[in-house]
Amino acid sequence: MTHLDLHRFSSLQEALHTFIGMHGSSIALIEADRDREKVRMDYVALDEITKKFSMNLVHRIGKNHARMGIIMSNQSKWITSAIGLFYTGGTLVPLDYKLTPEDQLKLIRHSQIEALVTEFPFWKRMKTADTDGILEKIHVFVTEAPEKESFSGKTYRWESMDASNGDFALIPSTRETVACIVYSSGTGGTPKGCMLTHNNYLSQAQSLSELYPIDQDDTYFSFIPTNHAIDFMCGFLLPLFFGSKIVHQRTLRPEFFASTIQTYKISHMALVPMLLKTLEEKIRTKLKELPPFKKFITNALISINAAVTRKKPWYGFSRTLLAPIHKTFGGHLRLIFAGGAFVEASTAQFFYDLGLPVVIGYGLTEAGTVLTVNDLNPFRANTVGKPLKITQLKINNPDNQGIGEVWVQGATVMKAISMPMS
């Protein structure tokens, strides 16, 4: 396993530029739409396209350090656009493509972005709802628009990049510069923009990489959208820092989930608890449908695996013992990251007993990705683990059951919050 040292970098763009430049012809990004592969890009091509996008952005906007939003589903252009923006010293505002167009426009206004990258169908929906013409006032880069569609003013076809205006320059930022403004409805329900710095992300990436290092041969399956904090860290920054592969699947349908994992030999993926539960139910149904003797044997093998791996995972053993189950997951799956909501202990334990450890984290947008994460020494399904080394937590004024407000301090805590929306 490679050891990642991010301490020497002062910004995400510096780290990304360095690591992307190191991995040459290794595959960086694969994008599938159902069973069709749409994009396969090595690190050389990624380097080229991200630089081209950054030059195009500066050419269109006329300056560096812009604030840019992204409203896109799971796809490679999310990542190339974000990196291109970081190269210009810009600030990223990841927005949820599943929001209504009215809510997306509200956040566009509130975040005061100067540019937006979005997919054609989302742009069309927002245009219809855009009563005050905010989309005319900012620079909009539309991906995958039909050939017949023509754009004017400040709206451009993403694919028609004009990078003829000057040479590429990597614009530096300090660790304290805001890298992203991430909107969170939080527990209060009022959306607010959390201003997360380069230091927040680099510190989080460093600590997670020490707990769960990735190998260059690993492949991360990006199944949840990259605007989600878990995917931003585990399905964007970390795999590129380690020189591994990221596979995007454009559809969230369970029917294409297994085939993608098998085809691309997925080793890591992140799932929200609802997806994890759906997957558990599907496996349980299949196990129930087995003929009685086969069911008895399979359950016995699962119990043996659970007993043998109680202290720590033993991937080779689990894959051999429960080969048919692991084959459904492509035979290479090592870790499932879960978070964003409560993960049932029984679900996490179910997967662990199959030899598929679930890493459960607890965090909030205001503090990057996770504040605590469980380790596998040994695996415990009923906990969100210990605080990361860079985080201090305390329960303020706990009641007699130990319940109280969680107070946190550490390198991943946001710099500031943008004014709440009225």
Added chain:
Amino acid sequence: MSDVLQKLMDLASKKFNVERSTLSAGDDFFEKLQINSIQALSLLTDLEREFQIEIPDYELQDVKTFQHLAELISNRI
């Protein structure tokens, strides 16, 4: 359109074990079938196979009723 609607409701009732006679065009299918968004996407896959069409995930975003879903399918046939 009514053919599509009937087929759609037949398929949904069978897939999620809900009595067919209790379903009507204007029903919110999330509520009536007691399904989440992932299960709705799975239903969409079955419908695509049935009608030999392809509908992107995002088109399901604002769709809640059987009627609306049938319209979406009819527009693609």
